[in-house]
Amino acid sequence: MLNRIATKQKLFIRGVQLGDTLCTLCGRKEETTSDILISCNISNVVWNMWYKWFGVSFVNQNDMINNFDHFSCMCCNKEGNRLWKYVWASIIWCIWKHRNSLVFNQDRINAVEILTMAQVQSWAWLKHKVNKANFSYWAWI
Secondary structure, X not given: OOOOOOOHHHHHHOOOOXXXXXXXXXXXXXXXXXXXXXXXXXXXXXXXHHHHHHOOOOOOOOOHHHHHHHHOOOOOOHHHHHHHHHHHHXXXXXXXXXXXXXXXXXXXXXXXXXXXXXXXXXXXXXHHHOOOOOOOHHHXX
């Protein structure tokens, strides 16, 4: 995923004609993988809401590798860290899906909607991928 997704920056480098290469979510910086998924203002809001919902303190890292490493080591055991990796992936996936919805469907930016989608997605992934994830959606939310 690192620098392989079709951000505006990557499309421009490949010769695709775009109006600009600014971040689709915040419009402030060039749209790179780390920007759109981790460090832009809107992504930061989503990440901060997630940490607040989970009741954890976290210093958001501004690049993909450091963010993943930091996020995936939040537990003190291997199984817990595995669960956090699913959660991280669901947040990333939902931010990217929302970005694409803005680009292709002219939807509106909605950080709460991204968080809600990530909550649903992470619960579904955990429920089907982890044997010990024995909880209802309502207990998750």
